[in-house]
Amino acid sequence: MARESHAIAPGLELSVLCFGPSGGRKAYLQAGLHADEFPGMLVLRALARRLAEAEARGLLRAEIVLVPQANPIGLTQTGTGFLFGRFETGSGENFNRCYPDLSDLGPLELGADAAANVATIRAAMGRALAAMQPEGALDRLRHRLLLLAHDADLVLDLHADNQAEPHIYVGPALWPEAQDIAAAIDARAVLLAEVSGGNPFDEACSGPWWALAARHPEAVIPPACLAATLEMGSNDDVDPARAEDQAAALLRVLEGRGLVEGPGGQPRLGCEATPLEAMAQLKSPVTGLVAYHCRLGDSLREGDLVATVIDPLGEETELRAETSGRLFARHSQPYAWPGRVIGKIAGAHPLSHRKRLLLTD
Incomplete structure (x- = not known):
């Protein structure tokens, strides 16, 4: 495991955990983008330990990036006696909205080779992000998170609701491919939308692929990034045993997708997508x-x-x-x-x- 730190503002750093070999397939998982949604943070802590063990045994077949606390800004917003982590207090903006649109990439040389098109688009996304000059801590955070995730095949953004059963938000183009992920968290609702409004993080990662496919019908452009928002349960449900179970289930997702060597497998999903x-x-x-x-x-x-x-x-x-x-x-x-x-x-x-x-x- 390698640990990276990225400065967001004076005294604020984003900590990133990196596992496995780079240069091939990639998975990116983050938690706490809404800094007052806690269960996912504990899940990724447990998953990090499992991945470290798998890496030590030579079982990792892809690069896996974890960001257990994706919002160092929100974690400082405690002035009222409670952590206020959904909105940035200075601007009032939701931390999970207003991400840059990575479908606006200018002219692209695309054709019938899907793999070549994916490589071309990801390179163009990287150049677009490199050219951006974010101002202020909030925009720098959004920019850094997209830099970390834009070239991933799998992006899972872990959240929690006030009082809730586990559920998942995902694009229709990614269903039923994402069924194993929904089953992993025992989702009781699967909510499908191509555009949900506000450009949240997961859609900033997955949405450009179907937007570009519509814009370039002459080319073969697959939905190369499966990104989803996973609502792990209730905000205040911080339970180590539950987190261990959910981490084990997410590891099986990674195994089932060939990113980690292992048996994989999930229970049957208990709901229909709507x-x-x-x-x-x-x-x-x-x-x-x-x-x-x-x-x-x-x-x-x-x-x-x-x-x-x-x-x-x-x-x-x-x-x-x-x-x-x-x-x-x-x-x-x-x-x-x-x-x-x-x-x-x-x-x-x-x-x-x-x-x-x-x-x-």
Whole structure:
């Protein structure tokens, strides 16, 4: 294992763990891009130990890069007595949005050889990143993370939700190829979107490939980067035994894909993939306390009562499911205001109002 440090700002460094031989296939895994989402950090710590052992035994067949804490800026934002790691406090920007568009590469010499096209595109991406001059710590962080990940075949961005079952966000062009990854985390929802809005990290890595394929129909351009956002569970669910299990499952993913020598293999995935446009965000229209009537994992029918928002000085407002599906996420703080998302339901049929910005900011 080699450890690298990259300066983001005075006193802030990004630590990177590198395993295996470079120059061939590559996997990149990071956690803590939202610095207050903790389970993935522990998972990558456990995975790093397993990879070090595998490397010592000569079992690594690819370069594997781990960034267990991908947001040194967010880790410093503790002024309120809590770690505030989803948004950069100076700008208010979400740490997982606004990544550079690596599909804008100018003229490219592409043809019928898919492998040659992949090499050409990755080289052009590298030149585009090298030409950028990011200003400020936040842009330098985004730039550095893309530099580390842009040439990877596999990119896994580990997150967690407030209260949630494991779930995964991935592009339709990458499904069902990503089924082993979803099974590894025991996903209870698989949410598919080509463009979810805001250019999050995973789409900044995978999206350019299908954008370039559409722009160059005369060339053979495969989806050469399988990038996905893995929601490992609830934000506060930091459990060493669970992290060990999830690390072992991710190692089996790497084995199954031939990046690490080993048996691989995953259990059967227990859910179907559904469009992100079909995911209902349960939003409160009023201010008040939230009393949930459903548990995580409940199967709901359209119209079912999910929660009641209670004004301690006034009325009660019922919030009902606008679609049938699985309640896979709730908010951990039982207080709402107009527009606040307090639940997510994985439905099967796209909702007419779900356009453009499909993620919860």
